[in-house]
Amino acid sequence: MKKIAIIPARGGSKRIPHKNIKYFFGKPIIAYAIEVALKSGLYDEVMVSTDSEEIAEVAREYGAKVPFIRSADNSNDFATTVDVLIEVLDWYKDMDLQFDFATCIYACAPFVNAKVLHDSFEMLIKENCDCVFPILAYSHPIQRALKLSDIGKIATFDDSNSNARTQDLDKAFHDAGMFYTFDVKKLKVNKSLRTQDTFAIEIDELHAHDIDTENDWVLAELKYKLFSNEII
Numbered sequence: 001m002k003k004i005a006i007i008p009a010r011g012g013s014k015r016i017p018h019k020n021i022k023y024f025f026g027k028p029i030i031a032y033a034i035e036v037a038l039k040s041g042l043y044d045e046v047m048v049s050t051d052s053e054e055i056a057e058v059a060r061e062y063g064a065k066v067p068f069i070r071s072a073d074n075s076n077d078f079a080t081t082v083d084v085l086i087e088v089l090d091w092y093k094d095m096d097l098q099f100d101f102a103t104c105i106y107a108c109a110p111f112v113n114a115k116v117l118h119d120s121f122e123m124l125i126k127e128n129c130d131c132v133f134p135i136l137a138y139s140h141p142i143q144r145a146l147k148l149s150d151i152g153k154i155a156t157f158d159d160s161n162s163n164a165r166t167q168d169l170d171k172a173f174h175d176a177g178m179f180y181t182f183d184v185k186k187l188k189v190n191k192s193l194r195t196q197d198t199f200a201i202e203i204d205e206l207h208a209h210d211i212d213t214e215n216d217w218v219l220a221e222l223k224y225k226l227f228s229n230e231i232i
Helices: 030-040 053-061 081-094 114-127 184-190 214-230
Strands: 003-008 045-049 101-105 131-137 146-148 154-156 173-175 179-183 198-202
Touching (some): 003 081, 030 053, 030 101, 030 114, 045 053, 081 184, 114 131, 114 179
Parallel strands (some): 003 101
Antiparallel strands (some): 101 179, 131 179, 146 154
């Protein structure tokens, strides 16, 4: 069974300039994704999909392959992760290299460790499912979420749960924004990473942080400083 790690890293980050190669504790943040993929021993190929020659140079420096520059069609704001993954897999197919399984590891995911990658493959094979990815629990029940009007007035999204005890409400989760491990053939059929046969691994919120804004970056650095000795 051949496996590939695909690290998408577009050059045009608007909220955090040069996000994918910005330094995070002494090295470009993309280096963490590359290094964990290589050190895990899981993959026959570790590659970066990018439209940026600058990112490509950094990726190669840390051991990833960048066999082609991403197409313009898959480098705009409307291209999806699946579009990027299929472009990569089709390129390798044209080179007579086909993979059975893959992991898409996001470039700004310094908390990914080898154990959770191995766990994702174990679950994928055991359950014979389409995809596995890590999730985080919401810290407060989403059933009691509030919304705010333009003038600052509070309202509930759903009044039926206003008086419910938090312990009686179903636990809710969100994507941790770290990686997806998937069956390549099933991805090409489904054109989606999330299907009716997708499984998840719950992880601790102290050991993950989705980085979309400058504030996210600061919080991620604080967490990493506390727990970096556990991330191997």
